[in-house]
Structures are given as C-alpha cells and as structure tokens.
Amino acid sequence: MLALNQNLQKLVDIAQKTTRLGIGLMSGTSLDGLDIALCRFTGNGLSTQFELIQFITIPYPHSFKSEVQQVFAKKTVDLEKLTLLNAFIGNYHGELVLQALSKWNIAPASVDFIASHGQTIYHAPKRLHKQPGYPNATLQIGDGDHLAVKTGIITISDFRQKHIAAGGEGAPLALYGDVLLGSKPGENRILLNIGGIANLTYLPGDVDTDNVICTDIGPGNTLIDAACRQYFGKDYDEDSKIAKSGHVNDELLSALLSHSFFNEQAPKTTGPELFNLSYVAQAQKASGTEDISDTDLVCTLSAFTAASIINFINSSITASNLKVYVSGGGARNPFVIAGLEKAFEHVKDTSILGIDPDAKEAILFALLGNEALCGEPIAIGNNPKVLMGKFSFAI
The missing domain is CATH 3.30.420.40 (ATPase, nucleotide binding domain)
Structure with a gap:
C-alpha cells in the first residue's frame, strides 16, 4: 500500500x-x-x-x-x-x-x-x-x-x-458559521452584518435549521462610503458626523427603495455592481432631487441603509421578541444604529455574544x-x- x-x-x-x-x-x-x-x-x-x-x-x-x-x-x-x-x-x-x-x-x-x-x-x-x-x-x-x-x-x-x-x-x-456559533435555544436571534453590503442570518429559538434565513438585504456602507469619497474626500462618514448634520430627503429615499431587488424573495445576493453611485444618480433623476446638498445626500443614503434593513426584517421575519446582534463596520455607524434601535427593542453588537464585531x-x-x-x-x-x-x- x-x-x-x-x-x-x-x-x-x-x-x-x-x-x-x-x-x-x-x-x-x-x-x-x-x-x-x-x-x-x-x-x-x-x-x-x-x-x-x-x-x-x-x-x-x-x-x-x-x-x-x-x-x-x-x-x-x-x-x-x-x-x-x-x-x-x-x-x-x-x-x-x-x-x-x-x-x-x-x-x-x-x-x-x-x-x-x-x-x-x-x-x-x-x-x-x-x-x-x-x-x-x-x-x-x-x-x-x-x-x-x-x-x-x-x-x-x-x-x-x-x-x-x-x-x-x-x-x-455567514449562514454556516452563524448557525454553528450563534444559535441559542429559546432565543430568536438575528445576526446582522453591515459591511459594504448588509446581510443577516435569522436563527429561530426552536433551533430548527429548516427555518433559518440567511440573505443579503441591500447596501450597508457601500453607498455611504462612495458618496463620502466622491463629495467629501473621505473614506467614510466617521461617527456619522456628515449624516447627523444633514436631513433625510423623503422623495429620494422612496426612489432608492423602489428597486425590484427589495421585492425579490430571500435568499438573494447583491453587491456594488448594483448599489453604486450610478444607482443613486438614477434615483435622484427619478425623484427630481439632483440639486440636494451633498450633506443631505449622505444623510439620505444612511437612512436608506437603515430603512432597507428594517423593511426586510419587518416583512420577512414574523417571530416575536427578536434580538438583533450587529457586526461589521456599520456597527460603528451611530446614525444607522439609531434607526435600528427605533425599530427594534433589542439591538446590540456581537461582542455580547463573545464575538468581536470587527x-x-x-x-x-x-x-x-x-x-x-x-x-x-x-x-x-x-x-x-x-x-x-x-x-x-x-x-
């Protein structure tokens, strides 16, 4: 042999x-x-x-x-x-x-x-x-x-x-690792990662893997970062300083959320190939908001990230007493996290689970x-x- x-x-x-x-x-x-x-x-x-x-x-x-x-x-x-x-x-x-x-x-x-x-x-x-x-x-x-x-x-x-x-x-x-490391009997958990793209894994408290959901949701930091580079010469919006100094443009936000991707059934994936500054420009043209300030644009894009996450969870996950644990660079975006905290009772970063969110x-x-x-x-x-x-x- x-x-x-x-x-x-x-x-x-x-x-x-x-x-x-x-x-x-x-x-x-x-x-x-x-x-x-x-x-x-x-x-x-x-x-x-x-x-x-x-x-x-x-x-x-x-x-x-x-x-x-x-x-x-x-x-x-x-x-x-x-x-x-x-x-x-x-x-x-x-x-x-x-x-x-x-x-x-x-x-x-x-x-x-x-x-x-x-x-x-x-x-x-x-x-x-x-x-x-x-x-x-x-x-x-x-x-x-x-x-x-x-x-x-x-x-x-x-x-x-x-x-x-x-x-x-x-x-x-993330599905495979989240199931192995993040499941907890008796607790309905969402492990939300906000990187360039936002994705989540829903882990039901009954630990039935047939009911696990893992999917991309939409943009995380990618549009915010792109706008910061384009209009402010910054890699990202540190501590949401730009977003906090602006105002959400509701017309643009509605246009950004109107893409068919958001109505597609999970699981689904996406990337900057879709969510880029051309996408934003098309939404601005459709909503007649080409003239809004750069600050309001970053603010609205930050609201877009939060809204797309909130809309998906509310429409796709019916479980009660959800606990949302956040990781990725977006976990340090106060504007986005504040939006999530208004929508959900329990929002923490994954450090509480013993997992460094970064x-x-x-x-x-x-x-x-x-x-x-x-x-x-x-x-x-x-x-x-x-x-x-x-x-x-x-x-």
Missing part, C-alpha cells in the same frame, strides 16, 4: 488533532484593510468550540485601494491588470499575515491553516446579469498558492465557488476552514449541503 505524500499526510494529521490553530482572512468590498483573526478550534460542526486568540485589521494604503478599484465591480477591465492583481494580492496578504504573526510573537509553523476569503472583484448572480445560458457566478482574487508559499502555511481559499457549483449564489456564506467575518472564514479540514456537510434549510474551500500547499 502506497503511503500518502507529505502534503496529504499533513492534512490528515491536522484534521485528527484535538485542537487546531487557524487564521481567518477577510477583505471586504469597502477595501478598508485585511482582517486577520487567529482562532483556536476544538471539534467541528454543531459541537465546534472556538477561541479568538488575536485579531488585527491592517489598513490598506491608498495605492493598494487604487489598484484594486481599477478592476472592482466593473464589467470591462484591463485583463492584464486583473491577472497581475490575482498573484499580487495573494503575496501581499501573505506578507500581512507574517507581519501579524511577528507582532504576536507566534511562529508560522505553529499555525495549522489559513482560510482566505480573497478580494471580491465581481459578483454576478443570474438575477443581476440576466444573460441566458449563464449560471450564477462570482470572482474573488488573491491566489491561495501564493499565500501558502509566502507564509509556509496550508491555505484554504476560494470558498464561494463550491456554493455556486452546488446551486447557491456564492453568498452570503472580527466576525474573519472568524467565520476560519471556521469554514476548520470545517473543510474535519467537518461534514450540514443541511440548513434549502441551502447547498457542501464543504467549501480549495487547498493550497506550501511545497
């Missing part, structure tokens, strides 16, 4: 360990920086126990953001630039992981795996692209082989492709990596029953 080669043997050895040390990487559509979460896992599936050992967000320099924005959410791009960035981002993320491990005085050899989300460049569900004969599709770059070779750590990446291959839309993947998505990808190593596919409603991720070895 032939022995396994050393890479496959190492996978078997890691999977059979009592505990595993893994790194989750998340780089979102806001391009703020790379979230790096070092986690310890025991077990798998519904018996998973985890501990967040370290977390850091390493901000991206303006030059990096500019490079990615050349190919981000555009139908037509420079193919050479896209190809180069795939390798470049893999290497760059590897460098940032090594920087974090050095800061924490942790040897790379002690880490069992990296689980990398990569950088989303284009998200194209059939509902959005509407091209006959073509399936759901999505593209994340930041090659896993480059990450593995750079760090010397087995890397699991490109998670979204399996989800699509099995009939899903490739998002939101680290949540990176933790979830680390968890998906742990499942890829030693888990089994889990049936959750009508979602694809799959294990996700492709393995890259350092040698």
